[in-house]
Amino acid sequence: MGERVEISAKESIQEEGEVMDTPERSKNNQIATSISKFEDSPVFNFLNSLSPIKPVKPIHITQTINPLSFATLPSVFTSPHVGSLRESRFLRRHQLSDPSKPEFSSDDRSTVDTNKVNVESTKQSDEQQENLNQRVSDGEVVGGPSYDCSKLVVESAEDLSYDFNSPNSGLRPSRGLKAEHVADYACNTSTLVPFVQDACQRGSYGSEVNIEGNMHVLCVVGPDEQVGEGGEPEHLSTQPGDGGEMTEIADSHDIIAGPPLDNPAEKMEYEHLSGLYRGMRRRCLVFEMAGGRRKHMDENSGSDSSALLQSDGNTSSNDQKLLMRTGNDSSRRVLPGIGLHLNALATTPKDYKIVNPDSSATGRLLIGPSSSVNFHPSPTGQELLNNILPVAPSDREIDSIDNALLPVEDACQASGYMANEEMNQNSPKKKRRRVEQAGEGEACKRCNCKKSKCLKLYCECFAAGVYCVEPCACIDCFNKPIHEDTVLATRKQIESRNPLAFAPKVIRGPDSLSETGDDSSKTPASARHKRGCNCKKSGCLKKYCECYQGGVGCSINCRCEGCKNAFGRKDGSGVIGTEVEVEDDETDMPEKSMLDRSFQKTATGNDPEQNNDSAPPATPLRAGRQSSVQLPFSSKKKPPRSSLPSTGSSSSGFYAGQGFGKPRFLPPPPKFDKHFETIREDEMPEFLQEGSPVSGIKSSSPNGKRVSPPHGAVGTSPGLRSSRKLILQSIPSFPSLTQNQ
DNA sequence: GAGTTTGAAACT
DNA sequence: CAGTTTCAAACTC
Numbered sequence: 001m002g003e004r005v006e007i008s009a010k011e012s013i014q015e016e017g018e019v020m021d022t023p024e025r026s027k028n029n030q031i032a033t034s035i036s037k038f039e040d041s042p043v044f045n046f047l048n049s050l051s052p053i054k055p056v057k058p059i060h061i062t063q064t065i066n067p068l069s070f071a072t073l074p075s076v077f078t079s080p081h082v083g084s085l086r087e088s089r090f091l092r093r094h095q096l097s098d099p100s101k102p103e104f105s106s107d108d109r110s111t112v113d114t115n116k117v118n119v120e121s122t123k124q125s126d127e128q129q130e131n132l133n134q135r136v137s138d139g140e141v142v143g144g145p146s147y148d149c150s151k152l153v154v155e156s157a158e159d160l161s162y163d164f165n166s167p168n169s170g171l172r173p174s175r176g177l178k179a180e181h182v183a184d185y186a187c188n189t190s191t192l193v194p195f196v197q198d199a200c201q202r203g204s205y206g207s208e209v210n211i212e213g214n215m216h217v218l219c220v221v222g223p224d225e226q227v228g229e230g231g232e233p234e235h236l237s238t239q240p241g242d243g244g245e246m247t248e249i250a251d252s253h254d255i256i257a258g259p260p261l262d263n264p265a266e267k268m269e270y271e272h273l274s275g276l277y278r279g280m281r282r283r284c285l286v287f288e289m290a291g292g293r294r295k296h297m298d299e300n301s302g303s304d305s306s307a308l309l310q311s312d313g314n315t316s317s318n319d320q321k322l323l324m325r326t327g328n329d330s331s332r333r334v335l336p337g338i339g340l341h342l343n344a345l346a347t348t349p350k351d352y353k354i355v356n357p358d359s360s361a362t363g364r365l366l367i368g369p370s371s372s373v374n375f376h377p378s379p380t381g382q383e384l385l386n387n388i389l390p391v392a393p394s395d396r397e398i399d400s401i402d403n404a405l406l407p408v409e410d411a412c413q414a415s416g417y418m419a420n421e422e423m424n425q426n427s428p429k430k431k432r433r434r435v436e437q438a439g440e441g442e443a444c445k446r447c448n449c450k451k452s453k454c455l456k457l458y459c460e461c462f463a464a465g466v467y468c469v470e471p472c473a474c475i476d477c478f479n480k481p482i483h484e485d486t487v488l489a490t491r492k493q494i495e496s497r498n499p500l501a502f503a504p505k506v507i508r509g510p511d512s513l514s515e516t517g518d519d520s521s522k523t524p525a526s527a528r529h530k531r532g533c534n535c536k537k538s539g540c541l542k543k544y545c546e547c548y549q550g551g552v553g554c555s556i557n558c559r560c561e562g563c564k565n566a567f568g569r570k571d572g573s574g575v576i577g578t579e580v581e582v583e584d585d586e587t588d589m590p591e592k593s594m595l596d597r598s599f600q601k602t603a604t605g606n607d608p609e610q611n612n613d614s615a616p617p618a619t620p621l622r623a624g625r626q627s628s629v630q631l632p633f634s635s636k637k638k639p640p641r642s643s644l645p646s647t648g649s650s651s652s653g654f655y656a657g658q659g660f661g662k663p664r665f666l667p668p669p670p671k672f673d674k675h676f677e678t679i680r681e682d683e684m685p686e687f688l689q690e691g692s693p694v695s696g697i698k699s700s701s702p703n704g705k706r707v708s709p710p711h712g713a714v715g716t717s718p719g720l721r722s723s724r725k726l727i728l729q730s731i732p733s734f735p736s737l738t739q740n741q
Numbered sequence: 742g743a744g745t746t747t748g749a750a751a752c753t
Numbered sequence: 754c755a756g757t758t759t760c761a762a763a764c765t766c
Contacts, residue, residue, distance in 0.1 A: 451760065457750055458760045494750095501750095534748065543763055544747045 446471040454479035455490040457501060462487070465502055505530055506550035532557030540565035 447454060447461045447468060454462050454477045461468045461479055467487070468479040478486050494501045507530050529547040532555055533540060540563045543549040547558060553568015554560055563570040 447761080449761065452750095456760080458762085460762080497751095531749095536748075538747065538763095542747080544749090546749075549763090 447474050448472070449474040449477065451475075453477060455487065457494065462491075463502065500530065503530070505546055506552050528552050528555040528557065530557075533560050534558070535560040535563070539563065540569075 447459045449456075449459045449472075452458045452462075454468050454472070454474050457463045459468075459474070459479060461472060461474075467481055468474050468477045478490075480487075491502065507528050529550055529552055533545045533547045535545045535558075538544040538548075540548050540554050540558070540560050545554075545560070545565065547554045547560075548565050548567060551567055554563045554565040554570040555568075556570065558570045560570055
């Protein structure tokens with residue numbers, strides 16, 4: 001086959017125009033070779049056998065590419081939505097019934113899809129290859145001809161190159177794929193995996209998973225996702241020419257709709273599949289879903305899906321496992337610069353979850369990386385897997401969990417779970433619960449405002465920089481796209497009053513502080529609420545306390561009274577990593593008891609990060625996960641609202657400088673962002689240098705009164721002995737309304 | 742699910 | 754800037 005492939009590739013090149021006789025040639029050859037190999041692979045054959053679309057061998061094809069295939073690409077960047085996003089920097093959540101979204105015109109898509117099918121039904125031509133090469137060289141993903149989004153979800157050129165050059169890489173130019181979208185790793189990945197699997201099973205959908213430390217999933221999901229159908233997901237559908245929405249799509253489910261299937265049976269299947277996702281909330285990973293669906297896959301395991309996955313070649317080594325992120329990184333789903341509110345991101349505890357430890361031959365693992373908090377310099381994916389696997393509940397377990405807390409407090413997961421539930425049941429009650437959980441994530445916030453019109457910081461959605469969505473029970477809500485102007489104006493006003501009003505409330509320090517030897521530095525205690533709390537009665541042991549809620553200890557900035565914050569008291573005691581005094585009866589607060597247990601566990605343990613070769617660090621969060629114990633914030637009620645993926649923020653470029661896959665294991669701070677990182681003073685932007693710890697100290701009013709939030713950098717308490725400073729790293733990338741306007 | 746508590750946000 | 758009011762989440766029953 002190799003020889004033939006080689007020949008084919010050459011033929012293609014030569015016959016199609018001799019345009020390759022350049023340095024590009026080798027590259028093209030490689031690509032062509034990869035493609036050819038793939039086409040000749042059993043998997044491909046299998047796919048072909050299932051697909052109504054008959055592949056055409058790479059021969060003398062004077063293919064005419066429908067203009068639509070490429071013409072729309074640029075639109076991605078000109079989409080009104082994109083502009084809107086940029087302008088508002090306000091996260092647009094899925095708008096279930098917002099009529100202001102003309103973008104999703106199924107008609108257009110249909111047209112495109114049709115064309116696409118035509119294109120795909122033939123071997124890609126020179127033109128395509130050229131285009132492909134061109135785009136690849138540009139660091140652009142080669143996507144299906146008509147998908148604008150391909151540009152939005154661009155991976156690095158390196159990644160692409162890797163993909164293409166990899167012999168077994170599933171990545172290939174349009175062939176057989178309805179479209180190829182490089183979804184941004186994270187959430188996309190997690191979201192897509194199920195699809196990939198399904199797609200693989202169906203054989204008619206192209207799907208590709210490339211794992212390379214980072215996970216790239218190219219998934220082509222079949223036919224149209226009906227817009228507006230089921231009352232939901234316009235964002236699930238892909239619409240050529242709508243870059244903005246694509247952004248959203250990527251941002252949300254990352255589900256890429258492919259062209260319509262000609263085969264009715266397949267179409268039905270597809271519809272079924274897509275229907276499953278219709279109920280999913282935007283930006284919520286379909287983690288559970290994956291699990292749920294996995295059951296099916298398990299049953300069919302070993303067959304196609306696994307085969308296909310394996311065929312991805314790149315997934316070798318540590319990558320035999322797909323690392324999937326649970327929504328934490330929704331951030332990743334968002335194009336850099338497109339802001340998600342930090343707070344939204346904040347809570348996102350990073351969650352790693354094994355989606356399918358044993359179901360597939362490859363042992364797919366979904367990991368939620370990222371996150372804002374870094375912990376150790378990137379363990380390899382394998383390591384992560386190893387660490388995670390033992391803890392992760394099986395899918396079945398997850399599936400069986402209904403009211404029980406999800407083992408992993410990932411809003412996204414929850415969402416996914418919800419979605420899964422949705423698929424299986426429609427009881428109002430369930431739905432309600434689902435909604436609640438769905439709202440958890442950063443991206444999935446939901447509010448219940450009655451008087452603020454969701455235009456004040458009281459509103460979690462607003463505060464998080466996201467629009468209110470269906471799950472919200474708000475009244476007179478103005479926090480909707482249709483009131484964008486109002487929202488922006490209000491936001492601006494609030495920011496004028498307090499520039500950091502929309503900034504994450506919790507400044508999370510790095511574990512690096514541990515180098516100081518300070519026990520407290522080994523824990524989330526290194527993180528602090530930027531302004532501190534002012535609790536009087538809760539003892540900082542309830543979520544009324546923003547510090548506690550954020551999973552951080554109280555600091556000198558707090559004006560709290562009788563602080564008993566389990567994450568660290570104002571006076572420095574009770575910090576995680578040190579013995580935590582459990583003064584209150586544990587029965588007082590279920591959450592607390594859990595938390596305390598976790599803490600105690602931690603206390604007895606060693607440095608979490610130091611010992612986690614085989615086990616995750618024993619931070620409360622981590623410990624909780626490890627033992628499948630409820631997280632401190634897990635409650636029968638709403639899961640930590642922010643445990644979501646804070647993704648958002650992460651996506652908002654927060655992690656721009658962070659390596660993907662850097663897992664963060666943090667406490668559960670459900671509500672706030674952890675997108676903070678410490679940077680050395682010398683690395684600190686000048687404008688932030690003012691806000692050194694000293695400034696932080698100064699920010700504390702002598703009389704203990706609340707002071708204006710420190711601007712720029714948020715100082716940590718002096719107690720945090722470190723040469724490093726906690727910086728609100730998100731600031732630069734935070735979508736300030738005052739910018740670019 | 743309604744009512745209460747709490748503390749942040751907003752207002753004066 | 755301090756005090757007060759408003760607000761909505763968290764919590765309790």
